[in-house]
Amino acid sequence: xxxxxxxxxxxxxxxxxxxxxxxxxxxxxxxxQESLFRELAAELRCLVCQNQNIADSNAELAQxxxxxxxxxxxxxxxxxxxxxxxxxxxxxxVLYKPRLSASTIALWAGPLAFFALGLWGLVRIVxxxxxxxxxxxxxxxxxxxxxxxxxxxxxxxxx
Amino acid sequence: MRFAIPLVVFVLVAGFLYRGxxxxxxxxxxxxxxxxxPAFSLPTLANPDEQFSPDQMKGKVWLLNIWGTWCAxxxxxxxxxxxxxxxxxxxxxxxxxxxxxxQAKVWLRDLGDPYVITAVDESGRxxxxxxxxxxxxxxxxxxxxxxxxKHVGPVTPQALQETILPLVAKLQGRQS
Numbered sequence: 001x002x003x004x005x006x007x008x009x010x011x012x013x014x015x016x017x018x019x020x021x022x023x024x025x026x027x028x029x030x031x032x033q034e035s036l037f038r039e040l041a042a043e044l045r046c047l048v049c050q051n052q053n054i055a056d057s058n059a060e061l062a063q064x065x066x067x068x069x070x071x072x073x074x075x076x077x078x079x080x081x082x083x084x085x086x087x088x089x090x091x092x093x094v095l096y097k098p099r100l101s102a103s104t105i106a107l108w109a110g111p112l113a114f115f116a117l118g119l120w121g122l123v124r125i126v127x128x129x130x131x132x133x134x135x136x137x138x139x140x141x142x143x144x145x146x147x148x149x150x151x152x153x154x155x156x157x158x159x
Numbered sequence: 160m161r162f163a164i165p166l167v168v169f170v171l172v173a174g175f176l177y178r179g180x181x182x183x184x185x186x187x188x189x190x191x192x193x194x195x196x197p198a199f200s201l202p203t204l205a206n207p208d209e210q211f212s213p214d215q216m217k218g219k220v221w222l223l224n225i226w227g228t229w230c231a232x233x234x235x236x237x238x239x240x241x242x243x244x245x246x247x248x249x250x251x252x253x254x255x256x257x258x259x260x261x262q263a264k265v266w267l268r269d270l271g272d273p274y275v276i277t278a279v280d281e282s283g284r285x286x287x288x289x290x291x292x293x294x295x296x297x298x299x300x301x302x303x304x305x306x307x308x309k310h311v312g313p314v315t316p317q318a319l320q321e322t323i324l325p326l327v328a329k330l331q332g333r334q335s
Contacts, residue, residue, distance in 0.1 A: 047292035050184060060257070061292055064283050089290040091190040 026070040033073050040069055040079065044086055045094050053096060189290055189309040196223070196300050197288040204255055204263055204277035211252070211278040213304060220330045221250040222323075223298040224274070224314075225286060227258040228266045230294040236313035237270050243319065244273035249327045253277035256286050256294065299323060301330045 028034040041055035048059035054066055065086075072082050086094050098104045191197070200212040213223075224240060226233040244251055253274035255263045260279060267277070280286055289298070292311075299308040308326055310318055 047187060060283075064287065068284075068287060088190060089287060090292065091188055091290070093187045 026066065028070070028074065036079060037070055037073055040073075040082055041066060043096050044069075044083075045096055047090055047094065185293055186311060187292075189306070191290055191298075191306045192309065194306055196298070196304050196306050197285070199278075199280075199285045199288065201254075201278040201280055201285060204253070204260065204267075204279050207279075211276050213252075213300070216250070216252065216300065217304055218302050219250055220302055220327050221252055221275075221300050222327075223252050223254055223289075223300060224295060225254045225256050225280075225289065225291050225297075226295045227256045228262045229258065232313040233295045234270070236295060236315075237273070239314055239316065239319065240273035241271040248324065249331075250275045254285065254289075255279050256291065257281065257283040297323070299326055299330070 026034075026037060028037060038055065042053050044054045044065070046052050046054050046057035046059055046062040046065070048061050049057050052059075052062075054062045054069070069082055072085065077085075083095065092098055092101075092104070098107055100108055196213045198213060200210045203209045203211050226237075240251060243249070251273050253276070255277055257280065260281075263277070263279075267274075278285075289296075290309075295313060297310040297314050298306055301307050307330060308323065310323065314323065
């Protein structure tokens with residue numbers, strides 16, 4: 001029984017390279033080029049399945065774009081050149097990390113603006129909660145003192 | 160007064176949602192609009208020895224329709240293209256994208272051929288230059304070879320009547 005289990009486990013292991021085959025391989029002469037490829041494939045959006053980057057998507061277009069990018073890297077193009085190539089064809093939308101420009105300023109400044117707004121609101125709420133009570137007038141203070149004196153003398157007598 | 164802040168927040172969120180949910184995320188504005196049509200030279204479907212290049216269309220307003228037999232929505236828009244070609248208002252050039260050439264020929268024979276010429280982009284490399292991502296796509300190119308409009312997805316009668324044809328007429332210098 002256990003040998004049969006082992007055999008099927010081994011059979012599954014044999015299938016592993018098959019499943020890894022799904023992602024096309026790109027070989028680069030240098031480590032820098034390979035990491036640039038990974039970086040770009042992670043930062044660029046696949047337009048067919050818009051919530052995936054080019055690295056994750058198995059769409060045919062993503063495969064083609066991975067091939068295109070790897071060719072550009074091997075022919076010595078740098079990151080900016082490749083990003084320019086992609087933006088010229090697919091627009092700013094292709095960038096998961098949008099560049100700072102007039103049309104994307106709300107995207108970059110928005111979170112900061114909301115954070116500032118929240119901070120302002122928080123400060124206001126905290127301040128209003130810790131405000132010092134209104135000054136007590138002398139008359140009320142005198143009355144309170146008298147009450148305390150009375151009760152303490154009473155308790156002394158009792159004790 | 161107590162309700163002023165929640166009311167402002169509600170109106171803001173409702174405003175953003177009203178606008179945002181009405182947008183189609185598949186409609187990505189093309190950076191090609193207003194730019195010269197990407198150049199290429201590709202063999203034609205009818206004759207692999209013959210080349211087609213967008214330069215050949217200079218002086219004419221034309222449509223570039225990117226399609227493939229593997230694309231289901233291309234079949235939906237095809238009768239509309241055939242009808243448009245029959246009216247001879249504008250030349251349509253086909254770009255057969257990553258397709259089986261024999262199947263493409265059968266498609267045009269069986270369903271009708273609306274294209275003045277069909278270029279074959281076997282590797283899909285030219286599709287990348289045109290920013291092609293959602294089959295089918297249709298571009299309007301003016302007489303100077305400048306891209307004026309891009310339609311993503313099957314051309315609908317509405318898109319044709321309200322956007323594409325009026326634009327073509329304007330570019331051709333006719334009043335629609």
